[in-house]
Amino acid sequence: MSQMITIELNGQQQPLPPGSTVNDLLAIVGSDGKSVAVLVNDRIIRPESRALHQLQEGNRVELLIFAGGG
Amino acid sequence: MDVLQLGSYTFSSRLILGTGKFSNSRVMLEAVRASGAQLVTVALRRFNRQQAEDDLFGPLSSIEGxxxxxxxxxxxxxxxxxxxxxxxxELSGSAFIKVEIHPNPQHLMPDPIETFEAARILAKEGFLVMPYIAADPVLAKRLEEVGCASVMPLGSAIGSGQGLAMSEMLNIIIRESGIPVIVDAGLRSPSEAAHAMEMGCEAVLVNSAVAAAGNPPEMAEAFAEAVAAGRKAFRAGLMQKSGSAVATSPLTSFLGTF
Incomplete structure (x- = not known):
């Protein structure tokens, strides 16, 4: 098996199999099926691009949701 | 029909509800339903796999309107x-954005300079900008000039429950404004919301007063009724105040006094 890559997910190190897409990441962390905004290196990745967008070693990924707020 | 107009959107409810500080999502959703609010605020937060139930988009979107x-x-x-x-x-699909920039967590007072700059740029980009501001009539006018959909001055500090402490300034903002004025922050009781509406506010935004109530859904309903009553009173036109008593009953021709 090829070596894992490491990305930064919401400020924490996250190992991933090489070639993982944004959708793969969402499934791994359990946020698939939720309304999540995804940023890779500060760029918004829209839902229609997530199945094809492959994550690279060292990518900074932010997953954001709507929580309670006034 | 008397509706709240914000950009191209119209709302029959003039109560805007915040979704923070509720004991849990179930109570919050019940309060939203009970309030009849059609515009509801949410905050952007990092997804946390340990608290996956925090995501409010799905549950809120399931409430009609x-x-x-x-x-x-x-x-x-x-x-x-x-x-x-x-x-x-990207997440909401809505053009509404409440611009809230408060650099100091101690008093949570909005930064007027950063707020103005953000509002100016976002309005130009087509957002319906709803800036949370101190009760400053000059800033309110400047925000109107750069294309904000409303101004949202505070009644008093966020979550303080100090009510309409800034009512003098709010009156000036309302008098001068060509866009809806929405009191945001500080309200504690439905009577204060009614008062804000009687003053001529177009809507009120409430969060803590409902979330921290003994029975949030019931309080949400009470606020909805107060906002509707205050709006109706404003439209009906309040009587003039007088410095002295003005009799409501005839003072002459009473029994043996004629």
């Missing part, structure tokens, strides 16, 4: 608020 108004809380500069607005629009 709700439009989400994300806020930019957490931002302490215009740049951060603009970034948050872009991400929030």
């Amino acid at each position: 709700i439009t989400l108004m994300p806020n930019t809380s957490g931002a302490s500069t215009a740049k951060e608020a603009i970034r948050a607005a872009h991400i929030a629009r």
Whole structure:
């Protein structure tokens, strides 16, 4: 098996199999099926691009949701 | 029909509800339903796999007639608020953005300079900008001039329950404003919401007063009734105040006094 890559997910190190897409990441962390905004290196990745967008070693990924707020 | 107009959107409810500080999502959703609010605020937060149930988009979207108004809380500069607005629009699909920039967590007072700058840029980008501001008539006018959909001055500090402490300034803002004035923050009781509406506010935004009530859904309903009553009173036109008593019954021709 090829070596894992490491990305930064919401400020924490996250190992991933090489070639993982944004959708793969969402499934791994359990946020698939939720309304999540995804940023890779500060760029918004829209839902229609997530199945094809492959994550690279060292990518900074932010997953954001709507929580309670006034 | 008397509706709240914000950009191209119209709302029959003039109560905007915040979704923070509720004991749990179930109570919050019950309160939203009970309030009849059609515009509801949410905050942008990092997804946490340990608290996956925090995601409110699904549950709120399932309530009919709700439009989400994300806020930019957490931002302490215009740049951060603009970034948050872009991400929030991606999630909400709504053009509404509550610009909220407070650099000091001790008093949570909004930064007028950063707020103005963020509002100016976001309005130009087509957002319906709803800036949370101190009760400053000059800033309110400047925000109107750069294309904000409303101004949202505070009644008093966020979550303080000090009511309409800024009512003198609010009166000036309302008198001068060509866009809806919405009191945001500080309200504690439905009577204060009614008072704000009688003064001529177009809507009120309430969060803590409902979330921290003994029975949040019941309080949400009470606020809805108070807002509707205050609006009706404003439209009906309040009587003039007088410095002395003015009799309501005839004072002559009474029994043996003629």
